[in-house]
Amino acid sequence: MLVLTRRIDESIVINGEIVVTVLEVGRNGQVRLGIEAPRHYQIYRHELLLEIQRENRDALSSAAPPAVTTSAPGPAPPAGGAATTLPTADGS
């Protein structure tokens, strides 16, 4: 891993077109970053991608018994929805 030391308002440049600037460093260790990049770059918090990857794997595991059981709480769902019949885990 490349390690660089930067201060507030200092930046790094990636590949000549992505500029990451340190905006604020909080006492709690939180760092605010500003990112300037062309629109076609998709920028996500790493933990979001890891969570989606985990959910994809759970979807696979549940389709191929034995199912993985999780108990993570979910956020409030969008409104609405009709009655839906789901297949069972054995594929019927």
Next chain:
Amino acid sequence: MLTMTKEPAVTTVTINTLKHGAIETNDDQLLTFSTPLLGFERLKRFHIYQTRPGPTYWMQSAEEQRVAFCLLAPFQAGLEARIVISPADVVDIGATGVEDIDVYSLVVLDRDPAQRRTNLRAPILACRTTKRAKQVVLNDPQLPIRFFLRDIKVMEV
């Protein structure tokens, strides 16, 4: 696992599915993922099929028989999720517009019915014309990664 038989105009493929035995389809009906499913980067080609009418589907890897997912078509299921498809994603899968795109979400078929859920934050977009597909990660934090299906009156069969 995939077996191909060549015919004059159409190439028919036989896909050995995890759940429902061998299924025949035309090669040009297989989806090709331009951006793969997170965690399944090796796998590019899938077949989406149904065993009964409704908003649920199966998505079987054409390259790895053990890889199959249950999908929900959230709009067919009546969900009012606000899934915004970006112009860049429309172009990426070769669609002419959003009306040329089918939207699916991956379902976790947990053995505990209360834990069955679908991921509305990272849906699959599939172009009906080009058969190109991708899993997109939407920037709307209101879309749940775990939308529990008990909330849409799921009925067990």
